[in-house]
Amino acid sequence: MEDYPRTLSEFEARFSKEEACLDYLFQLRFPDGYLCPRCGHTKGWRVRRTLIECASCSYQTSITAGTIFHRTRKPLTMWFRLIWWVTSLKTGASALGMQRVLGLTSYKTAWTWLHKLRRAMVRPGRDSLFGRVEVDETYLGASEEGLRGRKTEKKALIVIAHRKMGRPSVEYACEESKMHLRTASNLS
Numbered sequence: 001m002e003d004y005p006r007t008l009s010e011f012e013a014r015f016s017k018e019e020a021c022l023d024y025l026f027q028l029r030f031p032d033g034y035l036c037p038r039c040g041h042t043k044g045w046r047v048r049r050t051l052i053e054c055a056s057c058s059y060q061t062s063i064t065a066g067t068i069f070h071r072t073r074k075p076l077t078m079w080f081r082l083i084w085w086v087t088s089l090k091t092g093a094s095a096l097g098m099q100r101v102l103g104l105t106s107y108k109t110a111w112t113w114l115h116k117l118r119r120a121m122v123r124p125g126r127d128s129l130f131g132r133v134e135v136d137e138t139y140l141g142a143s144e145e146g147l148r149g150r151k152t153e154k155k156a157l158i159v160i161a162h163r164k165m166g167r168p169s170v171e172y173a174c175e176e177s178k179m180h181l182r183t184a185s186n187l188s
């Protein structure tokens with residue numbers, strides 16, 4: 001079974017603490033346990049919030065390097081909540097809604113986060129997925145007057161395709177046009 005919460009209460013129970021979010025990222029990075037990328041040693045310790053130092057050669061690996069969480073000054077719990085919120089909404093995520101949900105004081109921060117997340121959701125390469133693929137969709141953007149359901153003029157459609165590969169599962173997300181949703185749906 002994939003290692004990801006299925007409901008809001010599961011999510012809240014699991015990711016309400018910063019340490020739990022870090023542990024999750026650690027698990028994704030080292031699914032078989034810590035391994036020093038330089039010397040292959042399997043023992044290391046945390047030297048700072050997101051850094052692990054190899055017990056043998058002292059090489060330091062960042063848990064968040066290469067992710068959108070790298071060098072963020074905001075708590076991971078907030079980022080995780082944002083991602084949960086954006087990917088579970090059917091009606092589209094707006095910066096204003098996000099500001100309210102996360103209790104952010106700055107609209108600019110909310111807007112910046114959403115755009116950072118949108119960029120991260122575009123998968124580089126965009127090669128075809130294969131094997132067992134699950135597909136879902138959501139919209140990103142403010143609600144549009146007079147338009148309902150899947151009709152949209154300004155909102156960005158985000159297609160989330162998830163390929164089952166045992167544990168941990170690999171999740172891909174991409175922002176595409178409706179045409180691509182049809183293409184993506186044909187994969188499932």
Ligand SMILES: [Zn+2]
Binds near residue numbers: 037041057059
């Ligand atoms: Zn090492």
